[in-house]
Amino acid sequence: MKNITVIGSGTMGNGIAHTFAQHGFEVSLIDINTSALDKAVQTIANNLDRQLKKGSINEQDKADTLGRIKTYTDIKEGAANAHLVIEAATENREIKLQLFKQLSDICGDEVILASNTSSISITEIAAVTKNPGQVIGMHFMNPVPVMKLVEVIKGYATTNAVIQTIMQLAKALDKDPVEVNDYPGFVANRILMPMINEAIYTLYEGVAGVEEIDTVMKLGMAHPMGPLQLADFIGLDVCLAILKVLYEGFGNQKYAPCPLLVNMVTAGHRGVKTGSGFYKYTAGSKTLVVADKFS
Ligand SMILES: NC(=O)c1ccc[n+]([C@@H]2O[C@H](COP(=O)([O-])OP(=O)(O)OC[C@H]3O[C@@H](n4cnc5c(N)ncnc54)[C@H](O)[C@@H]3O)[C@@H](O)[C@H]2O)c1
CATH class of the missing domain: 3.40.50.720 (NAD(P)-binding Rossmann-like Domain)
Structure with missing residues (x-):
């Protein structure tokens, strides 16, 4: 080959x-x-x-x-x-x-x-x-x-x-x-996406801010990056598409995409690739800055 x-x-x-x-x-x-x-x-x-x-x-x-x-x-x-x-x-x-x-x-x-x-x-x-x-x-x-x-x-x-x-x-x-x-989400995304979706719900419901949620998961669970930053890296449109497949595939409410995620994708905030998601991304910037909407 x-x-x-x-x-x-x-x-x-x-x-x-x-x-x-x-x-x-x-x-x-x-x-x-x-x-x-x-x-x-x-x-x-x-x-x-x-x-x-x-x-x-x-x-x-x-x-x-x-x-x-x-x-x-x-x-x-x-x-x-x-x-x-x-x-x-x-x-x-x-x-x-x-x-x-x-x-x-x-x-x-x-x-x-x-x-x-x-x-x-x-x-x-x-x-x-x-x-x-x-x-x-x-x-x-x-x-x-x-x-x-x-x-x-x-x-x-x-x-x-x-x-x-x-x-x-x-x-x-x-x-x-x-x-x-071959079942919806396979293994990786069947486990990862509900966690990312729950992190977005936690923000949506005002339980904590972007940095606080990511810090809890980084320092508390030893994740190399928080779920909201990871969602920005994956692409919010990709996350939404995967959640829809899980929701339709299993017919279970627990996979329903958070309305905040739906709104962000509709508004064109798709994460790193568009320069804005939960954080803002500017070429060459090394420090993470929370997007204006959430700061
Ligand atoms: N982003 C991630 O972290 C990630 C991780 C694992 C798997 N995936 C999967 O990989 C695939 C690609 O995701 P991505 O994040 O690279 O998306 P992306 O949006 O960055 O890139 C997709 C590319 O496909 C091109 N495209 C669309 N229709 C096409 C066609 N008919 N012929 C040729 N090119 C076409 C687009 O122009 C675009 O350049 C998806 O199936 C996604 O679920 C993504």
């Missing part, structure tokens, strides 16, 4: 492309427009510079990694030679089903089609393809080059051979894969 196609060049797609390229794979990175792709390549270059400064890679590694990434806006061109496709497009069921239908037509029967979805059913995605046995979840964590976990999700039809290939591939990327079954 040498040629990897990554669809979607946002927060996760650029990290996945970076990680594969750094481990010697040829990467085709696809997005809907060139500005998204340019931004992704710039982000990868900046992240490689950070690794360079730390001394974990040298100039040659940086050049080789960037040299292995080609960008495309045409899915047919970008997926033509793929041995494995990893879809990391927006967390939206219709977008993903449409992409997998197209991939099923473009790619040969032996190609593995993986989704980095945080919550959408792998079984449902697989059902729109010609070879559901070749479809699997490969759920990387953010930031991809740093985080060790890959949640490997077995759809109803995923073959054992495909699972073993993806488990081995994750290890080749120096990651620690964990195999789980």
Whole structure:
């Protein structure tokens, strides 16, 4: 397996492309427009510079990694030679089903089609393809080059051979894969999102402020960052989309997204990627500042 196609060049797609390229794979990175792709390549270059400064890679590694990434806006061109496709497009069921239908037509029967979805059913995605046995979840964590976990999700039809290939591939990327079954939110987000949602409810109900809630969880539970800051990093739109999948999938009120989260996403405050969520983010700023709305 040498040629990897990554669809979607946002927060996760650029990290996945970076990680594969750094481990010697040829990467085709696809997005809907060139500005998204340019931004992704710039982000990868900046992240490689950070690794360079730390001394974990040298100039040659940086050049080789960037040299292995080609960008495309045409899915047919970008997926033509793929041995494995990893879809990391927006967390939206219709977008993903449409992409997998197209991939099923473009790619040969032996190609593995993986989704980095945080919550959408792998079984449902697989059902729109010609070879559901070749479809699997490969759920990387953010930031991809740093985080060790890959949640490997077995759809109803995923073959054992495909699972073993993806488990081995994750290890080749120096990651620690964990195999789980396909139910809403899998394991990671089924546990994480209710905690984030409860933190937002705690703010919404005026129990405590942004910094107080995050400090309780950081200092009291030894979490490396508080749940509200983590929500900003994940993207508030992504959190909302995952909570909706849990709510619909289990039909249980306990997963109902907090109205404050809904309002923030509707108002365009999606966290780090838009510069504002529970905190404000300005380029180069190292100190966290609570967003005006909550200060
Ligand atoms: N953000 C996280 O922390 C995180 C963690 C794990 C998994 N995920 C999952 O990864 C996926 C991507 O999330 P993200 O945070 O990178 O989102 P993002 O919004 O940062 O990026 C999504 C990208 O997909 C592109 N896109 C949309 N439709 C497309 C199409 N038809 N073809 C090609 N590109 C298309 C968009 O232009 C955008 O650049 C989602 O399924 C999400 O649930 C996110």
